[in-house]
Amino acid sequence: MRNLIFFIYKYYVFFMFFSLEVAAFVLIYRFNNYQKANFVNYTTGVTSSFYTVVSNTHDYFNLRTVNDSLQIENARLRSELLTSYYKNNFTPTQVNDTVYKQQYEYIPAQVVSNSVTKRNNYITLNRGRLHGIEPEMGVISENGIVGIVMNVSSHYCTVLSLLNNNCKISAKLQKNGAFGSLVWDGDDPKFAALRDVNKHVPLMTNDLIITSNFSTIFPEGIPIGKIYAHSLDAGDNFHTIKVELFTDFSSVSTVYVIRNLLKQEQQNLEATIKQ
Amino acid sequence: MILEVLSYLLRFIAIMLLQILVINNIELSSYINPYVYIAFIITLPVTMKPWQIVFLSFLTGATMDAFSSTPGLHIAATNFMGYIRIHYLRVTTTKEDLEGRMVPSISQKGIVWFTVYAFMMIFLHHLVLFFLEIYGFHEFFSTLMRVLVSTLVTLLLIITGQLLFFRSKKSNG
Numbered sequence: 485m486r487n488l489i490f491f492i493y494k495y496y497v498f499f500m501f502f503s504l505e506v507a508a509f510v511l512i513y514r515f516n517n518y519q520k521a522n523f524v525n526y527t528t529g530v531t532s533s534f535y536t537v538v539s540n541t542h543d544y545f546n547l548r549t550v551n552d553s554l555q556i557e558n559a560r561l562r563s564e565l566l567t568s569y570y571k572n573n574f575t576p577t578q579v580n581d582t583v584y585k586q587q588y589e590y591i592p593a594q595v596v597s598n599s600v601t602k603r604n605n606y607i608t609l610n611r612g613r614l615h616g617i618e619p620e621m622g623v624i625s626e627n628g629i630v631g632i633v634m635n636v637s638s639h640y641c642t643v644l645s646l647l648n649n650n651c652k653i654s655a656k657l658q659k660n661g662a663f664g665s666l667v668w669d670g671d672d673p674k675f676a677a678l679r680d681v682n683k684h685v686p687l688m689t690n691d692l693i694i695t696s697n698f699s700t701i702f703p704e705g706i707p708i709g710k711i712y713a714h715s716l717d718a719g720d721n722f723h724t725i726k727v728e729l730f731t732d733f734s735s736v737s738t739v740y741v742i743r744n745l746l747k748q749e750q751q752n753l754e755a756t757i758k759q
Numbered sequence: 760m761i762l763e764v765l766s767y768l769l770r771f772i773a774i775m776l777l778q779i780l781v782i783n784n785i786e787l788s789s790y791i792n793p794y795v796y797i798a799f800i801i802t803l804p805v806t807m808k809p810w811q812i813v814f815l816s817f818l819t820g821a822t823m824d825a826f827s828s829t830p831g832l833h834i835a836a837t838n839f840m841g842y843i844r845i846h847y848l849r850v851t852t853t854k855e856d857l858e859g860r861m862v863p864s865i866s867q868k869g870i871v872w873f874t875v876y877a878f879m880m881i882f883l884h885h886l887v888l889f890f891l892e893i894y895g896f897h898e899f900f901s902t903l904m905r906v907l908v909s910t911l912v913t914l915l916l917i918i919t920g921q922l923l924f925f926r927s928k929k930s931n932g
């Protein structure tokens with residue numbers, strides 16, 4: 485009898501362990517198969533306010549560097565003022581023009597937590613649903629692209645960093661428009677790999693890589709990086725390209741979230757093809 | 760009893776803050792990702808009931824998941840480690856250990872026993888964590904390398920912490 489009770493007791497712990505483990509695997513499975521899994525939504529609110537305190541302290545010590553980079557960006561934007569027809573204001577203004585219809589809006593945001601050395605890195609920003617952020621919006625810094633918005637709570641959003649196994653970005657070469665997809669191979673946060681570029685495409689070191697016009701997430705032509713090294717293995721149909729990223733992920737602090745005003749229209753139209 | 764619970768709660772908070780605020784910000788290489796927060800589970804006393812260990816493992820993993828915006832990764836790894844711990848300690852501890860309310864630590868079981876025990880636990884935890892993180896067996900060897908290097912760094916940090924923490928306690932008491 486004693487043994488029996490002991491056995492039941494033993495199995496009880498096993499079942500407890502097993503059910504918790506299964507629950508964890510279901511979460512991971514759902515997350516990896518549907519990027520919109522809601523797990524993070526429950527926790528973002530609590531943990532982000534904690535990270536905000538940490539980040540505020542951290543930001544204070546970095547004020548000088550941030551000011552410098554903002555000043556450089558301001559100078560660049562000022563020089564583009566004549567040709568620019570959108571504003572980077574926090575409450576984005578819409579310009580009514582019959583020749584140029586505004587397609588992209590930029591929402592400024594601050595990074596409150598970030599990592600670069602994990603295999604899957606995430607970034608949390610201090611802007612959320614109340615500021616018009618939605619999942620699958622692009623995020624850029626003043627130098628280049630940063631990632632894609634993943635989950636949104638009312639005041640915060642989490643971003644799938646470019647430095648993530650699940651992040652794949654449609655890119656192209658600026659000089660001849662050859663397409664490829666940009667992924668991170670997990671070794672160095674300064675470099676990424678450009679895959680699927682056909683072997684017939686001529687390449688040079690320092691060729692500029694920009695975003696392509698295939699995605700509804702990023703506007704065409706946002707700089708990503710430049711070719712650091714490239715090679716072509718015998719019998720291989722695609723180049724092996726190492727790209728030096730423009731964004732310094734270890735120090736990124738001010739970013740812009742891109743809202744595509746025509747995204748819904750384009751997706752609705754494309755959905756009718758599939759039916 | 761209340762005092763004991765309170766002291767474990769304080770230790771839990773301290774070790775989590777250490778992990779989130781300090782260790783997570785060490786950006787030496789993508790191969791060095793130590794997770795010292797599991798020291799909390801590793802050093803729980805052997806007299807603790809198995810269900811308590813499993814529950815605390817789950818709680819620790821869930822806290823870590825919340826702070827690193829990963830869904831279930833740390834829960835799966837820490838929960839697995841906690842469950843293996845129950846069996847490992849059942850085999851390696853004696854009756855005297857149980858009666859003496861043994862805490863797995865260097866000061867009570869010696870550095871060799873603790874190193875082997877901690878290495879096993881950390882390695883299993885990191886193995887599950889890193890392979891679930893990449894979600895597949897592509898990049899198998901680079902992930903395995905990551906597991907090994909991070910395990911050694913975590914082990915070093917935990918042993919250092921043990922030596923600092925328990926030595927000062929001994930000389931005071």
